[in-house]
Amino acid sequence: MREFFVDELPGISFELFGLIHFACLLILIGGLILIYINRHKISNLSSKTKKRIVIIMIVTWLLNRFIYMGSYLYYGIYIWRNDLPLHFCFITGYLFIYSLIFKKKEVFKIVYFFAFMGPFTATIWPNLTSSFDYFIFYEFFISHHFFVLCTFFIFYMHNIKIKKTDLYKSIVYANIVFLGAFIFNNIFNTNYIMSESLPEHVLMLYPFLRNINYPIVVLEITALIITLLAYIPVYLKNTENKHLHQEKNLL
Numbered sequence: 001m002r003e004f005f006v007d008e009l010p011g012i013s014f015e016l017f018g019l020i021h022f023a024c025l026l027i028l029i030g031g032l033i034l035i036y037i038n039r040h041k042i043s044n045l046s047s048k049t050k051k052r053i054v055i056i057m058i059v060t061w062l063l064n065r066f067i068y069m070g071s072y073l074y075y076g077i078y079i080w081r082n083d084l085p086l087h088f089c090f091i092t093g094y095l096f097i098y099s100l101i102f103k104k105k106e107v108f109k110i111v112y113f114f115a116f117m118g119p120f121t122a123t124i125w126p127n128l129t130s131s132f133d134y135f136i137f138y139e140f141f142i143s144h145h146f147f148v149l150c151t152f153f154i155f156y157m158h159n160i161k162i163k164k165t166d167l168y169k170s171i172v173y174a175n176i177v178f179l180g181a182f183i184f185n186n187i188f189n190t191n192y193i194m195s196e197s198l199p200e201h202v203l204m205l206y207p208f209l210r211n212i213n214y215p216i217v218v219l220e221i222t223a224l225i226i227t228l229l230a231y232i233p234v235y236l237k238n239t240e241n242k243h244l245h246q247e248k249n250l251l
Helices: 001-008 019-037 041-042 045-074 088-099 107-126 134-155 164-188 201-203 205-209 217-250
Strands: none
Touching: 019 041, 019 107, 019 134, 041 134, 045 088, 088 107, 088 134, 088 164, 088 217, 107 134, 107 164, 107 217, 134 217, 164 217, 201 205
16 A cells, blocks of 8 residues: 555556556546537536536545645655645645635636646646556546546536636736745745746756756746637637627527
């Protein structure tokens, strides 16, 4: 059991852009497509069903985090310089849970873009060494792949109306979070949200990035591209709602 959580002797390897990685990405992209195709059915679910789905999402994410942190503490491998919940993906997850529990749609509008800036981007360049025989593989899948699907599902299920201003707000708030992490990193000599340096596995994959002394440049460009892509479903949804509104007025 210890080996499952600690992974001192890596077994079934996880290779970046290998078969398992592509399979996980396929599940994520396929899930997003299915959600979009069934968006109207999702929106028309009963209130009772929607509440149950929300509860399942909350419990799954929190239980996943509890086991993750609990196992690290239990086996004595918890290192505060690396394992505090100050990573962008974890911050996004807690904001997501907060928005669901307290029904804060304004917070969710920011979380929607955060989910793509952080967790979605991380699914493309995950920092994993082992797969099916390592708990962190499942933890990562739930806190990233499953989480992005949950966010996208809620977007349609609760018929969240997101505007361009929400996109701009998300970029501003993301930079505020980054600034907070930057200050924390400088005080405690840590590297949360990669403000000090990019992950080694990314630098090995793209050696030219070593010449960029400011990781914020890479992070900003990547986040901006992903955020604009995340806005496409929003734009399509707003356009669709506008056409439906016009048709109703004609009737």
